[in-house]
Amino acid sequence: PFQGLMALDSPYTGIVDYKQVAQSYARDFQEAGGTILTDFEVTNMEMARESSPESEDGKAGFFSLPFTTKGEEISCGHILTCAGLHSDRLSEISGCSPEPRIVPFRGDYLVLKPEKCYLVKGNIYPVPNPRFPFLGVHFTPRMDGSVWLGPNAVLAFKREGYKLLDFSTGDFLDAVTYSGLWKLVLGNVSYGLGELYRAFSLSAQVRQLQKFIPEVTTNDVLRGPSGVRAQALDSHGKLVDDFVFDGGRGAVGSRILHVRNAPSPAATSSLAIASMIADEVERRFGL
Numbered sequence: 001p002f003q004g005l006m007a008l009d010s011p012y013t014g015i016v017d018y019k020q021v022a023q024s025y026a027r028d029f030q031e032a033g034g035t036i037l038t039d040f041e042v043t044n045m046e047m048a049r050e051s052s053p054e055s056e057d058g059k060a061g062f063f064s065l066p067f068t069t070k071g072e073e074i075s076c077g078h079i080l081t082c083a084g085l086h087s088d089r090l091s092e093i094s095g096c097s098p099e100p101r102i103v104p105f106r107g108d109y110l111v112l113k114p115e116k117c118y119l120v121k122g123n124i125y126p127v128p129n130p131r132f133p134f135l136g137v138h139f140t141p142r143m144d145g146s147v148w149l150g151p152n153a154v155l156a157f158k159r160e161g162y163k164l165l166d167f168s169t170g171d172f173l174d175a176v177t178y179s180g181l182w183k184l185v186l187g188n189v190s191y192g193l194g195e196l197y198r199a200f201s202l203s204a205q206v207r208q209l210q211k212f213i214p215e216v217t218t219n220d221v222l223r224g225p226s227g228v229r230a231q232a233l234d235s236h237g238k239l240v241d242d243f244v245f246d247g248g249r250g251a252v253g254s255r256i257l258h259v260r261n262a263p264s265p266a267a268t269s270s271l272a273i274a275s276m277i278a279d280e281v282e283r284r285f286g287l
Contacts, residue, residue: 007212010123017143018267025270040072045094047251048075078285080277082259085159085230091258096248100232100240100260101178104159104171107151108199110209111224112216119213119220120147126212137208148224149209149216154199155181155192162226164199183237232261243273245280257284 026036083090085102092098112120126136140148155175158168175181185192198204202218209216232240244260247253259277266273281287 007124007126010125013123015123015141015143021267021270037074042090042093045079045252045256077255078281078287079256080259080281081256082262082277084262085228087230087232087258087260091246091260094248094252094256094258095250096246096253096256096258100234100244101174101180102159102230103175103178103181103184103233104156104161105153105229105231106156106161106164106199106226107153107229108164108226109148109150109224110202110205110221112147112149113220113222114146116216116220117141117145117147119215124212137205137212139209139212149221150205150224151227152195152198152205153229154195156228159228159230161228164226178233180233180235180237184233184239187237230261243276245277247284255285257281 030036079094081087081090081094085104088098088100088102120139120141123141124139126138128136137150137152142148156166157172157175158166159171160166161168161171198208202221202223206216206218206221209221232244234240240261241263243262246258246260247256257277257280262273
């Protein structure tokens with residue numbers, strides 16, 4: 001009997017070590033004259049109090065960006081932000097719209113034990129549920145020969161909440177006081193409870209995996225790493241599954257472009273996305 005389509009086999013999908021890809025991008029950027037600063041937190045964006053010599057009209061046309069970590073600030077003519085888990089907060093700091101809001105969802109992976117990796121010879125993906133733009137459990141061979149299984153999707157109580165019990169009072173209150181989250185939760189109670197149960201129950205996660213590879217058992221897997229998805233959520237409780245670009249008005253907002261949401265497969269499509277963002281910068285700022 002016809003049972004419908006369960007999984008997608010992707011035998012020609014390539015895999016890379018994305019850390020090495022990002023480091024290569026960084027080298028290209030630096031060789032082109034760029035500067036990379038890490039461990040800096042942007043706390044404010046404001047127009048420089050004094051005119052900059054590069055300002056075409058002699059007016060205060062350049063930003064001053066104070067940072068908290070080292071008490072320093074940077075001046076620039078335009079700002080492009082791609083702030084992921086903090087994109088809504090950075091937008092709000094700049095005087096632009098705080099919506100869509102970012103609600104963090106943690107995804108936990110399992111890993112196959114080395115002696116069982118032979119069970120997976122390529123990438124296997126579930127057919128996506130159009131109501132939930134999450135990845136769903138899938139089978140991903142890695143460059144080191146390991147195989148990751150997952151992820152699930154559960155609300156994280158911290159924006160960098162990579163561990164099951166990580167908690168931030170500020171991040172938690174930001175999430176639970178947002179009406180959009182309550183509309184999402186109330187409209188999908190059974191789905192959310194199921195994901196939460198599977199987050200704690202290894203056997204429940206394995207039962208999902210067995211729908212694709214029946215031979216997998218709880219003895220074949222170990223708990224693996226976790227990631228946090230910066231999910232954009234609108235005030236109606238709808239998960240935003242497309243790119244969101246915005247800026248603002250006035251002296252500050254007109255010089256900013258915020259990349260508010262860059263959904264999967266953002267890493268795979270990073271070069272094409274970069275080209276699209278560059279075109280948007282040129283269109284908005286004439287640079």
